[in-house]
Amino acid sequence: MGGNKNVSFAVDGTSALNYKEELIKSYNVGQNSEFLKIRSAEDKGRNANKSRIVEKALKFPYIAPNSNFNVAWLVFDIDREFNPIELEDKNIAYPNYVVYNTENGHAHLWYQLKNPVYCQDNFKASKPYKYYKAVYKALRKALGADEHFGGKLCKNPLHPQWKSIQLSNSAYSLSELSAHLDLNWKEDRKARYARKVSVNTDVVEEFGGAEKGSRNSSLFDFCRFKAYAHRMTADCSEAEFVEWCVECVREADKNNPSPIGEESRGEQEIRQIGESIGYWTWANLEPLKIKKEKYDDKDRERSLKVRQKKAEKKLKKIERYMKKHPDASNRAISRALGEGYSTDTVNRAVKIIKVAQAAKAEQSKESAAQVVGLVPPQTMVGERFVNQVVSSAGASALGAGG
Incomplete structure (x- = not known):
């Protein structure tokens, strides 16, 4: 030294x-x-x-x-x-x-x-x-x-x-x-974990005389956990919730006077801590009721998409098997494909496939008929030639040319 x-x-x-x-x-x-x-x-x-x-x-x-x-x-x-x-x-x-x-x-x-x-x-x-x-x-x-x-x-x-x-x-x-x-790094980690656990308490009175030497950090930590819990069940406006947080900080500070001698926190400092907790909690956490209504629909949509995707995969697999084995019965297809392909599943899939094939065949016939209707037959071409070219030239001209 x-x-x-x-x-x-x-x-x-x-x-x-x-x-x-x-x-x-x-x-x-x-x-x-x-x-x-x-x-x-x-x-x-x-x-x-x-x-x-x-x-x-x-x-x-x-x-x-x-x-x-x-x-x-x-x-x-x-x-x-x-x-x-x-x-x-x-x-x-x-x-x-x-x-x-x-x-x-x-x-x-x-x-x-x-x-x-x-x-x-x-x-x-x-x-x-x-x-x-x-x-x-x-x-x-x-x-x-x-x-x-x-x-x-x-x-x-x-x-x-x-x-x-x-x-x-x-x-x-x-x-x-x-x-x-x-x-001693390990002891430091244990102490840090112990502090986190001790902060998450639900009774304001337990905060009184908590950690010696603590300042606004421990007050902030203590009150924010209470605000998180209150936000999940509270049915109030944002302004009311923020005021509740300010009052929570004020009450906690009364039970744990400032450790800096006789000096106490001012009202402005109390309000800053409370508003900081209140506005952040309101913006980032949602009550369980609202969250459930919002996410139930999303979960339902997500589940439906997953089920549809699985059904499409099964349908394609059954269709491929039917092309390779056209004479196989539905029960034979079920046994060949194994787990997840029950006889009922195969029966429903085969019906869907046959309906789709029939619709596709019908659409092909309609398309072919439309194409045929657009191209005139040879007789029509001959008649058009005679009517439009020969008639306009005149039968006498043809005769003369002959």
């Missing part, structure tokens, strides 16, 4: 400039930093949360530490009074920046990575990404940080609303961060 003790107790002009340069570099824009946009916000309620030019974004209290393409900063949320001494006691690497909330001593810890980790969806199954996630979760556990903190918006080290200190001026590799951590 000796290399980590280059500690300064405030972010001065030099370290602030370094932070700005490293933040720009982590977004992979190089010399085009004047065009860089970083997501920032005024408060943790996410009001005015939008992308801004870097010079403007750095003036907001909350800022996105990473782009949508890679992870260059690991940020952890400590929901208690944080003392850097505990890092030394636990043999944990010092963060590059500790950004304090001066009112309650809670902090965000910023760790800079030497090599950013690509985080697009098509890369999340790769070993480097899985290694990064294992290190991140192990470090979060060692720090006792909030496991529901998403890290999308973090306390900005340059904003005067916070007190920021720099504990390290060098970036870390993942192996350096995990040097004294227990990377």
Whole structure:
């Protein structure tokens, strides 16, 4: 840990400039930093949360530490009074920046990575990404940080609303961060599964004092499962359903006060969570009654098509057999074709085939008669020649010519 003790107790002009340069570099824009946009916000309620030019974004209290393409900063949320001494006691690497909330001593810890980790969806199954996630979760556990903190918006080290200190001026590799951590991936998967199971409960009171350190994520998860169930049986309008979701979130939050000291969620934040759950659930889930009426007809049509296709295949197979064996009886055909071709099935198929053959033969006769009627016989041709050519030339001319 000796290399980590280059500690300064405030972010001065030099370290602030370094932070700005490293933040720009982590977004992979190089010399085009004047065009860089970083997501920032005024408060943790996410009001005015939008992308801004870097010079403007750095003036907001909350800022996105990473782009949508890679992870260059690991940020952890400590929901208690944080003392850097505990890092030394636990043999944990010092963060590059500790950004304090001066009112309650809670902090965000910023760790800079030497090599950013690509985080697009098509890369999340790769070993480097899985290694990064294992290190991140192990470090979060060692720090006792909030496991529901998403890290999308973090306390900005340059904003005067916070007190920021720099504990390290060098970036870390993942192996350096995990040097004294227990990377037990199997246990991590078990814990994640246990959390999913524990969230899906049906009693609001059970949510009270659920997971320590949980934030809006656990509140959201708890209420959305209740909204899914309610949507399946509710007979109401969209507006009524959304209001029910908002009330559900409000009631759940009362039974589980915010873990951030005495600070409680505002009405706007409650409504945002409830409306988010309500509108999505209404748009993507349908009540069982509507779903049954809609899909019964589709299932019936699909089943009818399947049966028709099978019947056509059987009919063609019986017809081919009859062509090869014209003298075979229906019972002989049934025995020859085997399972699925009972005598009754063959009897019905033979009737259909004979009717189709008779209709086809009749159509052929009609077509032949039509063709014959269009071509006059030879006698007609002779008569026409005599009537049209000879008569017009005159019998005398013919006689003279003779």
